[in-house]
Amino acid sequence: xxxxxxxxxLTVLVGGRxxxxxxxxxxxxxxxxxxxxxRKGEILALVGESGSGKTTLGRTLLGLxxxxxxxxxxxxxxxxxxxxxxxxxxxxxxxxxxxxxxxALDPWWSIGRTLAEGLLIHGIRSSAERNDRVAEMLAAVGLxxxxxxxxxxxxxxxxxxxxxxxxxxxxxxxxxxxDEPTSGLDMSVQATVLNxxxxxxxxxxxxxxxxxxxxxxxxRLSDRVAIMHLGRIVESGETKPLFAQPSHAYTRALLDAxxxxxxxxxxxxxxxxxx
Amino acid sequence: xxxxxxxxxxxVPAMLGLAIVLFVxxxxxxxxxxxxxxxxxxxxxxxxxxxPPGAGHxxxxxxxxxxxxxxxxxxxxxxxxxxLTVVGVAMLIGVPLGLLAGYRGGWLSExxxxxxxxxxxxxxxxxxxxxxxxxSPSLETAMLAxxxxxxxxxxxxxxxxxxxxxxxxxxxxxxxxxxGTGRIVFLxxxxxxxxxxxxxxxxxxxxxxxxxxxxxxxxxxxxxxxPDWGLAIAESRLYLPRAWWYATFPGLAILLTVMGFNxxxxxxxxxxxxxxxxxx
Amino acid sequence: MIPVLDVRGLKVTIRTDDGPAEVxxxxxxxxxxxxxxxxxxxxxxxxxxxxxxIMGILPKAASTEAGEIWFExxxxxxxxxxxxxxxxxxxxxxxxxxxxxxxxxxxxxxxTQLLEVMRWHAPGSRRDHVARLVMLLRRMxxxxxxxxLERYPHQFSGxxxxxxxxxxxxxxxxxxxxxxxxxTALDVTTQHQxxxxxxxxxxxxxxxxxxxxxxxxxxxELCDDLCVIYAGQTVEAxxxxxxxQAPSHPYTRALLACxxxxATSFIGIPGLVPSPLTRPSGCLFAARCADVxxxxxxxxxxxxxxxxxxxxxxxxxx
Numbered sequence: 010x011x012x013x014x015x016x017x018x019l020t021v022l023v024g025g026r027x028x029x030x031x032x033x034x035x036x037x038x039x040x041x042x043x044x045x046x047x048r049k050g051e052i053l054a055l056v057g058e059s060g061s062g063k064t065t066l067g068r069t070l071l072g073l074x075x076x077x078x079x080x081x082x083x084x085x086x087x088x089x090x091x092x093x094x095x096x097x098x099x100x101x102x103x104x105x106x107x108x109x110x111x112x113a114l115d116p117w118w119s120i121g122r123t124l125a126e127g128l129l130i131h132g133i134r135s136s137a138e139r140n141d142r143v144a145e146m147l148a149a150v151g152l153x154x155x156x157x158x159x160x161x162x163x164x165x166x167x168x169x170x171x172x173x174x175x176x177x178x179x180x181x182x183x184x185x186x187x188d189e190p191t192s193g194l195d196m197s198v199q200a201t202v203l204n205x206x207x208x209x210x211x212x213x214x215x216x217x218x219x220x221x222x223x224x225x226x227x228x229r230l231s232d233r234v235a236i237m238h239l240g241r242i243v244e245s246g247e248t249k250p251l252f253a254q255p256s257h258a259y260t261r262a263l264l265d266a267x268x269x270x271x272x273x274x275x276x277x278x279x280x281x282x283x284x
Numbered sequence: 285x286x287x288x289x290x291x292x293x294x295x296v297p298a299m300l301g302l303a304i305v306l307f308v309x310x311x312x313x314x315x316x317x318x319x320x321x322x323x324x325x326x327x328x329x330x331x332x333x334x335x336p337p338g339a340g341h342x343x344x345x346x347x348x349x350x351x352x353x354x355x356x357x358x359x360x361x362x363x364x365x366x367x368l369t370v371v372g373v374a375m376l377i378g379v380p381l382g383l384l385a386g387y388r389g390g391w392l393s394e395x396x397x398x399x400x401x402x403x404x405x406x407x408x409x410x411x412x413x414x415x416x417x418x419x420s421p422s423l424e425t426a427m428l429a430x431x432x433x434x435x436x437x438x439x440x441x442x443x444x445x446x447x448x449x450x451x452x453x454x455x456x457x458x459x460x461x462x463x464g465t466g467r468i469v470f471l472x473x474x475x476x477x478x479x480x481x482x483x484x485x486x487x488x489x490x491x492x493x494x495x496x497x498x499x500x501x502x503x504x505x506x507x508x509x510x511p512d513w514g515l516a517i518a519e520s521r522l523y524l525p526r527a528w529w530y531a532t533f534p535g536l537a538i539l540l541t542v543m544g545f546n547x548x549x550x551x552x553x554x555x556x557x558x559x560x561x562x563x564x
Numbered sequence: 565m566i567p568v569l570d571v572r573g574l575k576v577t578i579r580t581d582d583g584p585a586e587v588x589x590x591x592x593x594x595x596x597x598x599x600x601x602x603x604x605x606x607x608x609x610x611x612x613x614x615x616x617x618i619m620g621i622l623p624k625a626a627s628t629e630a631g632e633i634w635f636e637x638x639x640x641x642x643x644x645x646x647x648x649x650x651x652x653x654x655x656x657x658x659x660x661x662x663x664x665x666x667x668x669x670x671x672x673x674x675x676t677q678l679l680e681v682m683r684w685h686a687p688g689s690r691r692d693h694v695a696r697l698v699m700l701l702r703r704m705x706x707x708x709x710x711x712x713l714e715r716y717p718h719q720f721s722g723x724x725x726x727x728x729x730x731x732x733x734x735x736x737x738x739x740x741x742x743x744x745x746x747x748t749a750l751d752v753t754t755q756h757q758x759x760x761x762x763x764x765x766x767x768x769x770x771x772x773x774x775x776x777x778x779x780x781x782x783x784x785e786l787c788d789d790l791c792v793i794y795a796g797q798t799v800e801a802x803x804x805x806x807x808x809q810a811p812s813h814p815y816t817r818a819l820l821a822c823x824x825x826x827a828t829s830f831i832g833i834p835g836l837v838p839s840p841l842t843r844p845s846g847c848l849f850a851a852r853c854a855d856v857x858x859x860x861x862x863x864x865x866x867x868x869x870x871x872x873x874x875x876x877x878x879x880x881x882x
Contacts, residue, residue, distance in 0.1 A: 038474055058751035059722070073459055105460045113457035117475045126459045168606075173457075176587065177578035180461065195606035195778060200822040201832035222752055264758035268781030270808065270825040290581075 011085045012214055014103070014184060019043045019079035019089075021062075021069050039065035041240035042079070052210070052217040054248065055060070055229040056263070057237035063220050066237070067186045071105045072096030083187040101131075102175035108189040114161040121157025121196065124176050131180060144234035146175045149212070151205060167198035171205065178213060186218045191226050191284065203230060224267045228252050234261050291555060304544025308447020314362040317355035326509045336525045340373050344529035347519065348509075352529065355511035356537050362512050363541060366427055366496045367489040373431035375485060378438025382475075386446025388470055397443060404436040408495055416504040423512075426505040430492055441484055445477035479556035483549055490545030492563070511537050566637055568772040569595040569618070570742050574631035576613055576622065585840035587613045591631070592798050592867075593774075593791040600766055600773040602787035603778075603805065604660035604780065606819075608837050610796040611776050615744055616670070618774075620648045620660060636739065654685040658733030660743040664725035668717040675713025678732050686736040693735075700731040704761065730761070734769065742774045747782065759786045779826030780823055784808055792816050795837050795848040796868075812870040813878050814853045847879070855880065 011212075025036025039062045047053050057063040068074040070081060073093060081089040088099045107113040114123055116180055124146065125139040133139050144154035150171040161169065164280065170190065177185065190206065191199045209215060221227050228248060235245035236259065245259040256262045290422050292298055316322040320340075329349035337344040343352035385396040412429035419425050449455060450473065500503035500514025508515065513534040520530035576588040588610045603609045616622045618633055620640060633640040635657070643652065653659075661667040669677055675697070682693040692712070701709035704727040706720075717725060726746055726832055733741050743762070747755040763786060766773050775787060783790060783804060792813065793799040800813040811817045818833045822844040835852035838844055844851070846861035855861065862877060868881030 058753060071460060073456065091461070094464070101462065105457075109452055109453055112453040115454045115458075115472050115476070118472075126463070130462050130464075131469070162451075173312060176457075178463070194818060196780070197606065197833040198823045199832075200827060202831040204830035204832065207830070220524065224752065224823075229824040229827065231829075260754060266753040266758070268756070268779065268785040270781055270784050270820070270823055 013049045013084060014047035014218075015082040015085075016043060016045045017080040017082070019066070019069065019081065019205045020077045021065055021074060022077045023065060023074070038240050040069060043237075043240070043242050045235055045242060045245065046084060047216055048233075049216055049220060050210070050214065050231040052219055052230055054168060054221060054231035054234040055237060056220045056221060056224065056227055056234055058222055058263075060239070061237040062240040064188060064238050067105065067188055067218065067220050070100075070252045071103055071186055072100045073105075101180070102183040103186065104180060104182035104184070106170075106173050106190060108192055110173040111161055111166065112165070113173055114169070116161055119158055119160055120164070120172050124157065124172070124179060127180050128175060142179060142230070143175075146179050149178070150209070151201075165198075166194055168169060170194070170202055174205070174209065180207065181213075182215070184216045186219065187222065188220045188257075189222070190219070191221065191223055199226070206230075224252075224263065225269075236263065292551060295551045295554065297547045298554070301544045301547025301549070301551060304540060305548050308541050308544060309359055309364065311357055312364045315361050315431060317357050319351075319357040321351040322358070324350040324354045325358050325511050328509075334523060334530070337529050341532040344527070346516070346530050347523055349526075352516075352533050355516065356513070356533050358511040359513045359516070359534065359537065360541075362423075362506060362510060363493045363496065363538075366423065366430075366527055366560075367492040369427050370430040370492045370496075371485050371488045373427075374434035375438050376480065377431070377507070379437070379442050379474075379481060382442025383446055383474065386443040387450055389471070393443075396439070400436040400439045400443075403433065404440075406433055408433040412495075412499055413502070415502055421504045421507070422504050423510070426499045427429060427479040427557065430495060434488060434492070437484055437488070438481055441480050442477055445480065446473055447551040449473045449476055464528070479563035480553075483553045483556060486545055486552055487549035488547070490542040493538065493545070494542050565597060567594045567596050567634075569593070569601075569774065570632075570634040571614070571618070572632050572634070574614070574617060574633065576617055576626055576867075577629055578613075578623065579625040579627075580841070583841055584675040586796060587840050588617070588627075589795065589843070590795045590797050593801060594789075594825070595772050595774055596789070597772055598766070598770060599788040600763070600775055600786055601789045601791060602777065602783040602795060603776045603791050604783055605793035606778055608795075608840075610840075611778075611793060612744070613796075615742055615776060616795070618742065619653065619657065620645070623759055636763070638746045640809065643741065643841065649684075654681055654738065655736045656738050656740065658736070658738035658741040660726075660729050660733045660741065660746045662745045663749055664722065664729050665717070665749075667729060668725065670717055672716075672851070673713065674715055674717060674720075674728055676736060678713070678728070681732060682735050695729050697731065697735060700734055701728070703733050703765075704728075706731070711843075717766075723758065726750060726754075726758055730765070732756075734765065734771075738771070740772050742776070744776050745778070748779075756785075757783070762786065780820060781806070792819075795843070796840065797848060797877060798875070799849070799877045802870075802872065802873060805827060806872045806874055810870075810872060812872075812874055812876040813849075813882060814855045815849050818852075 019040055020038065021040040022036040025034055041173045043066060055063045055066065065074060069076055070104050075093060079089065080087060083100060083102060090094065091099060114120065121143055124143045128139045128142060137228065143157055147154045147157060152168065152171050152175070164172065190202060206217070210217065219227070219231055231248050233243060233246060234248045234251055235242045238259045244251065244255065244260045252264060253263055290528065295561055311318060327350070332345050332349035335345040337343055341351050343356060346352055352459055381396055385393040408430060411433050412426055415425050415429045455468055455472065458472060497514030500512045501518040502516060506512035506515045516534040517531050520527065523530055571591060571593045574588055574591040578585045578587050583710060591610065591614055593601060593603065603611055603614065613622070617628065618640065620643065628641055628687060640652065654708045677689065678697055679693055686693060701712055705728050705758040706712050706724055717812070720728065747758050750758065759782065762773065765771060787804045789802065790807050792799050792815065794815045800807060800811065800816045807816065808820070811820050822832060822859055833852055844861065846863055847865055850856050850860040865877055865879045866882055867875055867877050870876050870881055
């Protein structure tokens with residue numbers, strides 16, 4: 010069965026400025042020859058630390074960042090090699106949930122209006138229909154439909170994440186790229202958000218690309234995992250086996266560093282490398 | 285909205301400024317109805333020239349016997365009209381340029397900002413005087429000169445805000461949702477960028493009245509017999525210090541009005557401070 | 565031996581636009597000499613206010629209604645601002661803030677900023693101070709310590725900046741160090757190194773460390789003792805292992821059950837934390853408690869003890 014998203018040998022160079030009265034800055038290989046598949050209905054976790062390229066990879070898949078070389082296929086059709094606005098149109102089935110859900114909302118717009126805006130952009134002319142769908146989706150993510158009248162600053166972090174989810178779910182995506190969906194959340198709220206994500210996957214037949222550095226969550230939630238380091242995928246495979254028996258040194262280092270609830274506490278005297 | 289208004293209400297100087305501004309606006313709007321001698325906008329009564337403040341003429345009379353109290357009231361209209369026109373035109377030029385320069389970088393943006401820098405370097409008064417030489421000195425010439433030198437302030441503010449907002453997360457999210465450039469710039473960036481513009485515009489109103497008064501004083505603005513405050517001070521020069529009332533009351537009117545706008549503008553600036561904006 | 569830090573019955577109220585907010589209501593904790601105490605709580609529980617109260621930097625609208633903060637036998641709440649500056653801050657209590665980027669002034673060299681603190685609070689000449697800083701930076705494994713002082717904050721990575729701040733906290737040889745979620749903004753491998761480093765420093769410099777966090781995993785790795793705070797109250801306190809292995813208070817149990825390492829499914833805790841503006845009259849957790857019984861919503865429970873000796877604020881243990 011064709012994977013829903015295929016990435017072949019993707020390279021993305023970012024930054025870089027050619028000098029004319031400005032110093033020459035070489036671009037950075039944020040994503041360096043990455044190949045990965047996303048299978049329908051699965052949760053694929055993309056794990057890496059800051060600078061690993063995971064966010065750039067996410068944004069490139071979405072279409073906001075242009076690829077330098079390589080291919081991206083959606084349902085077998087080539088969608089790479091397009092300029093940002095065209096890329097977004099071709100990849101409408103892929104949507105993105107930001108890490109900072111609150112900052113992804115216009116502070117001057119009520120959330121109801123923000124939610125409806127996506128529908129308006131995609132051609133739903135009737136405001137009655139828009140309002141109905143917005144109310145329905147707010148309920149689906151566990152929020153009071155009447156809260157559409159309120160503004161982002163009136164909601165808590167967990168609630169804003171639900172709003173962000175509602176916003177993109179209204180656009181009927183098939184693939185969701187979730188950027189650090191649990192970071193900054195209290196543990197009890199985190200659990201509710203993860204639960205919601207699982208429910209929504211069932212209900213709307215979604216596929217998730219789950220970008221995170223929280224290995225405990227990744228281990229519990231994802232089907233497969235890909236470990237990124239300095240723009241490359243160093244190891245990938247099914248989550249449980251990979252975490253039980255990591256082959257790559259970097260994966261081992263990451264797993265060693267995760268603070269675990271039960272088990273070892275730190276021993277004094279280990280050599281520490283400053284980064 | 286309400287918590288913002290409540291916060292403003294607690295700022296005493298800002299409330300004072302607001303009160304003054306509303307008062308001046310009221311006086312301007314109702315001018316001819318409030319002035320005891322509305323005809324004194326043009327008529328002269330030489331038999332009553334240079335009377336000190338007293339019964340019937342609370343501010344005294346000027347060298348043509350006109351009631352200064354009435355002329356001060358009538359002058360409010362002109363002052364506000366100049367201020368609103370100048371600031372309005374400056375915003376109409378400056379804000380779109382700022383949006384354009386801020387949203388997309390590149391050579392267009394650079395060109396706009398360099399032109400802005402150059403125009404900023406031109407002193408308002410000097411340009412006004414130069415234009416008055418080229419065309420005939422009049423209120424319209426003064427307003428043209430002031431508008432042409434004030435728009436860069438708005439461009440700069442809007443440029444900075446637009447640049448900041450263009451790389452903000454919610455604009456990113458909008459692009460992700462499929463919003464086009466027009467929608468992003470006019471429905472999202474502009475409303476978010478407008479607060480500092482309003483602050484600058486309010487203070488600009490006061491500033492313009494002051495500069496217009498100076499131009500009037502120099503004879504480069506309003507022409508007689510217009511009841512312009514600056515012009516009145518100019519005319520009073522010959523009769524000082526004996527007819528002290530002739531310069532004092534128009535001067536106080538200028539002082540009060542400009543102060544009102546400044547206080548209000550300061551209060552608004554505190555309100556739209558990013559710290560407060562975030563917790564709004 | 566008296567504990568280094570002993571907070572008792574601390575009650576702090578903050579005046580807000582919408583009325584008085586009871587941010588802290590009967591918070592207590594005990595930090596023994598040479599140990600690491602973790603203070604855990606979710607957002608809004610009052611952790612930051614607690615830290616600020618200890619450091620004496622509460623906002624103007626805050627008032628301490630009751631309680632004492634005993635630091636090495638002296639009640640910090642009776643110190644004046646001047647006394648706190650001269651005698652306590654930096655020289656006896658060091659502070660490691662949450663975000664190293666925000667804590668450092670970007671336009672001054674690192675050395676200038678660190679030396680300024682030492683000039684105010686540490687005895688000795690400038691040369692002594694520089695020597696001590698270089699020694700500390702070397703101990704923190706900041707590369708090229710001699711020249712590090714000449715660089716600007718943006719020239720360091722996140723992990724290195726946090727090490728700079730740890731060095732700053734230790735620069736005047738304090739006895740107590742308070743760390744406010746210092747690893748939240750860091751990558752997991754960097755966090756691991758910083759936690760290791762802190763453990764070593766506590767042993768080496770004879771410090772006592774108060775570590776505020778919302779991450780139980782970090783607590784499990786680093787802390788000796790634990791204090792759990794909910795809605796401005798201490799609900800459970802005692803040795804870390806004992807609490808993690810057998811949590812007594814319903815909130816602690818529910819919270820630990822949410823951790824991915826223990827969760828069988830993702831449930832979360834139903835309900836919301838009561839707002840500090842409208843605290844209920846009974847137990848603050850009653851509305852969300854799995855073990856709630858009659859009487860819980862009417863009266864506030866006092867502090868009791870579990871079988872393991874852990875302090876618990878629950879009717880089941882009084």
